Amino acid sequence: MTEDVKTSISIAVAHELAAQHGTPLYVYDPVGMRSRAQELMGLQVPYGLTVRYAVKANPHPKIVKMFSEEGLSFDASSSYEAVQLLEQGIRGERISLSSQQPAHKLPELLQAGVKFVATSQHQLELFAAAENRQDTVGLRVNPGIGSGFNNRNTTGGVGASFGLWHQYLPQALQFAREQGIKIDRLHVHVGTGGDPGKWGDILDAGLHIAEQMPDVTSLDIGGGFKIAYMDGEVEADMPLVSELFGQKLAEFAEKTGRQLLLEIEPGRWLVAHGSVLITEVVDIVDTGTDGYAFLRTNTGMNDFLRAAMYGAQHRIEVLNDINEQTDYAVVGHNCETSDILTPAPHDPEGIGPRKLNRTNIGDLLAIYDTGAYCASMSTKGYNAYPTAQEVFI
Numbered sequence: 001m002t003e004d005v006k007t008s009i010s011i012a013v014a015h016e017l018a019a020q021h022g023t024p025l026y027v028y029d030p031v032g033m034r035s036r037a038q039e040l041m042g043l044q045v046p047y048g049l050t051v052r053y054a055v056k057a058n059p060h061p062k063i064v065k066m067f068s069e070e071g072l073s074f075d076a077s078s079s080y081e082a083v084q085l086l087e088q089g090i091r092g093e094r095i096s097l098s099s100q101q102p103a104h105k106l107p108e109l110l111q112a113g114v115k116f117v118a119t120s121q122h123q124l125e126l127f128a129a130a131e132n133r134q135d136t137v138g139l140r141v142n143p144g145i146g147s148g149f150n151n152r153n154t155t156g157g158v159g160a161s162f163g164l165w166h167q168y169l170p171q172a173l174q175f176a177r178e179q180g181i182k183i184d185r186l187h188v189h190v191g192t193g194g195d196p197g198k199w200g201d202i203l204d205a206g207l208h209i210a211e212q213m214p215d216v217t218s219l220d221i222g223g224g225f226k227i228a229y230m231d232g233e234v235e236a237d238m239p240l241v242s243e244l245f246g247q248k249l250a251e252f253a254e255k256t257g258r259q260l261l262l263e264i265e266p267g268r269w270l271v272a273h274g275s276v277l278i279t280e281v282v283d284i285v286d287t288g289t290d291g292y293a294f295l296r297t298n299t300g301m302n303d304f305l306r307a308a309m310y311g312a313q314h315r316i317e318v319l320n321d322i323n324e325q326t327d328y329a330v331v332g333h334n335c336e337t338s339d340i341l342t343p344a345p346h347d348p349e350g351i352g353p354r355k356l357n358r359t360n361i362g363d364l365l366a367i368y369d370t371g372a373y374c375a376s377m378s379t380k381g382y383n384a385y386p387t388a389q390e391v392f393i
């Protein structure tokens with residue numbers, strides 16, 4: 001069972017870091033991240049496992065270096081991420097590239113040994129025509145099912161533009177044969193943050209497609225392993241999930257005689273819990289007795305977009321020792337009503353006040369579990385606000 005990793009930061013440490021580095025400030029704790037990497041590298045599946053860190057979750061070079069030291073490989077979601085990884089000294093063979101936009105510098109990336117995954121018929125054709133291409137390639141397929149914590153995080157099914165639609169597989173296979181190319185890697189990423197209980201169905205969908213692809217020797221099931229941001233949420237139990245994967249891969253081998261390597265591409269599960277965003281309460285306003293009390297902070301969507309974009313919920317704590325609590329809505333400093341840090345659950349349109357310690361202007365506030373899709377996915381520079389720094393403790 002994955003240990004409960006409810007991070008918390010002490011008032012004293014937060015103030016010390018804030019005095020040293022200023023706020024807003026991302027504080028990263030690599031210890032938790034590294035132990036999660038070790039846990040994944042220790043997972044047992046029958047015919048081999050490749051763990052690829054999804055760099056887009058948090059491309060901080062120190063995190064990339066740490067995971068490289070732990071033996072992880074990498075998943076790049078753009079050719080620019082792939083180039084960045086190569087520049088950080090990651091060997092091409094450890095990088096898998098699957099992107100919506102056709103790769104810039106494709107010949108150079110192939111020359112460097114980057115494992116290319118075509119995500120459409122067009123990309124397959126570009127690969128076939130590319131200089132330095134190998135005779136093998138990966139193919140991302142939309143299996144027709146999706147799993148995400150909302151439709152904006154679901155990358156499979158009719159509503160998602162990711163991968164080749166599964167019904168067009170025969171044409172792609174025909175084309176590859178004509179070009180003398182073997183499609184030996186199948187990539188199926190169906191979304192992020194979805195119900196951990198769906199992993200069996202997702203692997204079945206992937207194996208069903210692999211069965212139609214005789215040259216496939218590895219199945220990349222993508223990422224999307226859920227973490228618990230709030231109490232009561234169920235976190236993906238990776239030993240349990242990998243056991244299920246193992247059973248299904250063994251059944252597939254029994255049925256087809258094919259022993260597939262499994263690849264996974266976790267991002268969030270590895271880094272989300274390893275960070276807290278420290279911000280300062282710069283003003284407090286309210287909208288009368290029937291309205292809301294708002295804590296204005298010195299961060300917001302220019303550093304942390306998930307709340308405004310998805311209605312995502314993160315634990316928030318006012319770092320003072322006042323033990324009287326009251327309801328506050330917490331907002332960012334950007335001149336946008338959508339810059340709310342406490343939206344209603346999964347509803348960016350709504351306001352979801354939280355019970356927090358009675359607060360004074362100048363108090364520090366902690367936003368937890370901000371290691372993934374926070375510093376890496378924000379409207380940097382909006383309203384010309386300086387970007388939150390990132391420090392490792």
Ligand SMILES: Cc1ncc(COP(=O)(O)O)c(C=O)c1O
Nearest residue numbers: 054189192223224265266267268
């Ligand atoms: C292709 C691909 N792989 C891996 C991931 C990582 O997902 P997560 O961070 O939820 O594990 C994503 C994220 O959406 C993705 O698009």
